[in-house]
Amino acid sequence: MLTKLLAIAWKDIYVTFRDRNALLYMFAMPVALSAIIGLAFGTDPDVSIDPIPVAVANQDAGTALPGGEQWNLGQIYESVFIPAEAADPGNTAAQVDELTDAERTDDPAQARDQVNDGDLAALIQIPADFTEQAFQGNSAAVSVYWDSGRSIGPSVVLSIVNSVTYGANTVLLAQQVGPAYLTQLGTELDQDQSAITQATGRVMDAAMSVAQDTPIRLEQVNLQGETRAGDALQYFAPSMAILFMTFTMAAGATTILDEQNGWTLQRIITTPTPRWLFMAGKLLGTYVTGVVQMIILVGLTSLVAALMGRETSVWGDNIAGIALLILAVSFAATSLGLVIAALSQTPSQASTYSTVALFLLGMLGGSFIPIENLPAALDWLPKITLNYWGIQGFFDLSYENAALSAISTNLVVLAVMGVVLFMISTWRFNRRLEI
Amino acid sequence: MPTSAAPIIEITNLKKHFNPPDGPLAVNKISMAIMAGEIFSLLGPNGAGKTTTINMMCGLLTPTEGDVIIAGHSVIKEPLAVKRALGVVPQELAIYPTLSARQNLVFFGKLYGLGGSELNKRVDEVLEFTGLTERAKDPIEEYSGGMKRRVNIGIGLLHRPQIVFLDEPTVAIDPQSRRNILDAVKELNAQGTTILYTTHYMEEAQELSDRVGIIDHGSIIALGTQDELMQQVGEQDTLVFCVPDVPDEFIDTLGAIQGVNKALHVDDEIRLLAKDGRTVLPDAIRLINEAGLSLQSVEVHEPTLEALFLHLTGRALRD
Numbered sequence: 001m002l003t004k005l006l007a008i009a010w011k012d013i014y015v016t017f018r019d020r021n022a023l024l025y026m027f028a029m030p031v032a033l034s035a036i037i038g039l040a041f042g043t044d045p046d047v048s049i050d051p052i053p054v055a056v057a058n059q060d061a062g063t064a065l066p067g068g069e070q071w072n073l074g075q076i077y078e079s080v081f082i083p084a085e086a087a088d089p090g091n092t093a094a095q096v097d098e099l100t101d102a103e104r105t106d107d108p109a110q111a112r113d114q115v116n117d118g119d120l121a122a123l124i125q126i127p128a129d130f131t132e133q134a135f136q137g138n139s140a141a142v143s144v145y146w147d148s149g150r151s152i153g154p155s156v157v158l159s160i161v162n163s164v165t166y167g168a169n170t171v172l173l174a175q176q177v178g179p180a181y182l183t184q185l186g187t188e189l190d191q192d193q194s195a196i197t198q199a200t201g202r203v204m205d206a207a208m209s210v211a212q213d214t215p216i217r218l219e220q221v222n223l224q225g226e227t228r229a230g231d232a233l234q235y236f237a238p239s240m241a242i243l244f245m246t247f248t249m250a251a252g253a254t255t256i257l258d259e260q261n262g263w264t265l266q267r268i269i270t271t272p273t274p275r276w277l278f279m280a281g282k283l284l285g286t287y288v289t290g291v292v293q294m295i296i297l298v299g300l301t302s303l304v305a306a307l308m309g310r311e312t313s314v315w316g317d318n319i320a321g322i323a324l325l326i327l328a329v330s331f332a333a334t335s336l337g338l339v340i341a342a343l344s345q346t347p348s349q350a351s352t353y354s355t356v357a358l359f360l361l362g363m364l365g366g367s368f369i370p371i372e373n374l375p376a377a378l379d380w381l382p383k384i385t386l387n388y389w390g391i392q393g394f395f396d397l398s399y400e401n402a403a404l405s406a407i408s409t410n411l412v413v414l415a416v417m418g419v420v421l422f423m424i425s426t427w428r429f430n431r432r433l434e435i
Numbered sequence: 436m437p438t439s440a441a442p443i444i445e446i447t448n449l450k451k452h453f454n455p456p457d458g459p460l461a462v463n464k465i466s467m468a469i470m471a472g473e474i475f476s477l478l479g480p481n482g483a484g485k486t487t488t489i490n491m492m493c494g495l496l497t498p499t500e501g502d503v504i505i506a507g508h509s510v511i512k513e514p515l516a517v518k519r520a521l522g523v524v525p526q527e528l529a530i531y532p533t534l535s536a537r538q539n540l541v542f543f544g545k546l547y548g549l550g551g552s553e554l555n556k557r558v559d560e561v562l563e564f565t566g567l568t569e570r571a572k573d574p575i576e577e578y579s580g581g582m583k584r585r586v587n588i589g590i591g592l593l594h595r596p597q598i599v600f601l602d603e604p605t606v607a608i609d610p611q612s613r614r615n616i617l618d619a620v621k622e623l624n625a626q627g628t629t630i631l632y633t634t635h636y637m638e639e640a641q642e643l644s645d646r647v648g649i650i651d652h653g654s655i656i657a658l659g660t661q662d663e664l665m666q667q668v669g670e671q672d673t674l675v676f677c678v679p680d681v682p683d684e685f686i687d688t689l690g691a692i693q694g695v696n697k698a699l700h701v702d703d704e705i706r707l708l709a710k711d712g713r714t715v716l717p718d719a720i721r722l723i724n725e726a727g728l729s730l731q732s733v734e735v736h737e738p739t740l741e742a743l744f745l746h747l748t749g750r751a752l753r754d
C-alpha cells in the first residue's frame with residue numbers, strides 16, 4: 001500500500017522537477033519578480049508604508065512645580081505625534097509626522113472603537129493625573145490601544161511611545177534629583193531660594209529638551225525597524241513565493257484531469273489500486289512539490305537579497321516558524337488546487353480557472369500590493385485568502401521577529417482552510433471519477 | 436492453442452446505460468463465457484460497445500445491470516481480486532510520455548504489486564518480449580507509434596496475469612508493427628494466457644481467435660468458433676465491385692440477379708452475397724456495363740466473418 005502511494009507521489013514529483021517549463025514558473029519567475037519589486041521599492045520606508053493613522057487623547061491636567069511652574073508631561077507625547085505648526089523639517093517630530101497621521105481627540109472611547117474597527121492603527125491615551133502621579137514618584141501609565149490586525153503600524157507607534165517615555169523619565173529624574181541636589185548645593189553655597197528655583201527650572205528645561213530630542217533621533221525611536229519593514233523583499237519574497245506555489249499546486253492537481261484524459265488514471269484503476277490511494281498519492285506528490293518549492297524559494301530569495309546587498313534577513317531566523325508556515329500554506333494551496341481541478345471539466349479549463357482564481361486571490365491577499373489600510377467594511381476580504389495568512393505569517397516572522405505563538409492563528413487558519421477545501425474537492429471528485 | 440472447456444470468465448446480463456434515460460444503451464444484456472486458455476475475439480464496428488464491455492469487466496465502469504465473474508471473483512463485489520488476475524491493455528495509449536519505457540514499466544509494475552528484484556526481472560523480460568530493450572531509456576515521446584503501442588501492451592503483461600484484455604491494440608499502426616503484435620498475442624496465448632481481444636478488423640479476429648463474438652449495437656449477434664459462424668452464413672461468397680458514383684436504385688437491380696442473396700453499397704464498393712459467386716459474376720458485370728458505370732475492379736471472397744456481419748446486419752463491418 002505504502003509502496004503504491006509513494007510510487008504515485010514520486011512519479012509526479014519526478015515529472016514536475018524534470019519539466020523545464022515548470023521549473024521556470026516555479027523558481028525563476030517568483031525570484032525574478034521578487035527581485036524586481038524589491039529593487040523598485042528598495043529600502044525606503046516612505047514607499048512601503050502609508051502614514052499610520054493614530055489618535056492622541058491627552059487628558060493630562062498637569063501639575064505645578066514647587067516653583068509655581070506648570071508642567072504637563074502628556075504634552076510631550078502629544079507634541080511628538082502632533083507637532084507645532086512650524087516644526088523644523090529636520091527634527092524628530094517632523095519625521096514622526098511623516099510616518100504617522102495623528103489627530104488629537106477628546107473622546108478616547110470613540111477613538112478606541114475606531115481602533116477596534118480598524119480605522120485607526122492605535123490610540124495613545126494619557127490619564128488626567130498623569131503628570132501629578134509621576135511627579136509624586138508614583139507610577140503613571142500611558143495606555144496604547146492598537147489594532148492587532150495590523151502588522152507594521154502599532155509596532156511603530158509603540159516604539160515611538162517607548163522612546164518618549166524614556167525621555168519623560170529623564171525629565172522626572174531631573175526633577176527628582178535636580179532640585180534636591182541644587183537645594184543642597186544652594187545651602188552650601190548660601191544661595192537664595194529663588195536662584196535655586198531658577199536653576200531647577202533650567203535643569204528641567206534642559207532635561208525637557210533632551211526628552212524631546214531623544215525620540216527625535218531615529219535610532220532611539222527604533223525607527224531602524226522601519227528600515228527593515230521598508231525592505232520590500234520581506235514582504236514580496238513570501239508573497240511571490242506563495243503566489244507561484246499556488247500555481248504549482250493547481251497544476252499538480254490538474255494532472256488528475258490530464259491522467260484521466262490520457263487514460264493513465266483509468267489504467268491505474270485497472271491495477272489492484274483503489275481510487276482513494278490514487279487520490280492520496282496525487283495529494284502527497286503535489287504537496288511535497290509545493291513544500292520543496294517553498295523551501296527552495298526561501299533559499300533562492302535569501303541568496304538574491306544577499307547579492308543585492310540587502311543586510312536584513314528576508315525570511316527572519318525563526319526556522320521552526322518558517323517550516324511550520326511552509327507546511328501549512330502548502331497544504332491549504334494543495335487543497336485549493338484540488339478544488340479548482342475538481343470544478344473544471346478539462347485540463348485547459350482548469351488552467352484558465354486557476355489563472356483567474358489564483359491571481360484574484362493573490363491580489364486580494366496582498367501578493368501584489370500590501371493591504372494595510374483597507375476600508376473597515378472590506379477588512380474581512382483579504383482574510384478569505386490563504387495568501388493573506390501566509391504572507392502575514394512570514395512577514396511577522398521576518399519583520400516583527402515574531403515568536404511561534406504569534407503566528408499560531410495563521411497556522412490554524414491555513415490548516416482549517418486546507419481541510420475544508422480538501423473535503424470539498426473529494427466530494428466533487430467522487431462524483432467525477434466514474435469514467 | 437490449449438483451450439480447456441472450463442470457463443474462466445462468465446458474463447451474465449451485462450448492461451450499461453450511459454446517462455439514463457436519454458443516454459446511449461452501450462451494452463445491452465450480454466451473456467457469454469470465455470474459456471481458460473482461449474483467444475476470444477470481440478468483433479464489432481465503431482461504437483458497438485466493445486470498450487464499454489471491457490471497461491465493465493475490469494472494474495472501470497459500474498454496470499447498470501448484471502455481473503462478471505473472473506477467475507472465480509465477482510467484479511462488483513471483489514474488484515481488487517479480479518484486478519490481480521487481469522492484465523488490461525486499453526485502447527488508448529495509457530502511458531506517461533515524458534517517462535522512459537522502463538520508468539513506465541517500473542511505475543505500473545509497482546501498482547501491480549511487484550517489487551525488488553522480481554520487478555526488475557519482469558521489466559527486463561517485458562522489454563525483451565516487446566523488443567524495446569535497446570530504447571528502454573528513451574522518453575516515450577521520442578518513440579514511433581508502433582513502439583508506443585508495444586509499451587502500452589507490455590505494461591498489461593508485467594504481473595504475468597492469467598487473463599489479458601487487449602482493446603483494439605493494432606489501431607492506427609503500420610503493417611509491420613501489427614504483425615509483431617499479432618505474433619506476440621499468439622505467443623502469449625501459447626504460454627497459457629487467456630486472451631480477450633477486441634477489434635473491428637475481421638482479418639485479425641479470423642487469424643487469432645479460437646472463438647469469436649460478433650457485437651453490434653451493444654448486443655452479441657453471433658458467437659462461436661469460426662467454423663460454427665461460417666455455417667451460419669452458409670457457403671456464401673462475397674463479390675466486391677469497385678464502381679464509383681453508383682445510384683442507389685441500381686443496387687436493387689443487382690440484388691434482383693438470380694442467386695444473389697444480399698446487395699449492399701459501401702462507399703465506392705458494391706457487395707453481393709451469393710451462393711456461388713462465379714455464376715453471378717457475368718450477369719453483374721453485364722448490368723454494370725449496360726448502366727454506363729465504370730467498373731474498376733472485381734474481387735471474389737471466400738466466406739469470411741465480414742460476410743457474416745453483412746449477412747446478419749445488412750451493413751459492412753467498417754463504414
Ligand SMILES: Nc1ncnc2c1ncn2[C@@H]1O[C@H](COP(=O)(O)OP(=O)(O)OP(=O)(O)O)[C@@H](O)[C@H]1O
Binds near residue numbers: 479481635
Ligand atoms: N462515457 C460515455 N458516456 C456516454 N456514452 C458513452 C460513453 N462511452 C461510450 N459511450 C457510447 O457507448 C457506445 C459504445 O461505445 P464503445 O466505446 O464501447 O464502442 P467500441 O465498440 O469500443 O467502439 P470503437 O471501435 O470505436 O472503439 C457508443 O455509442 C458511445 O458513444
Ligand SMILES: [Mg+2]
Binds near residue numbers: 486526603
Ligand atoms: Mg473501443
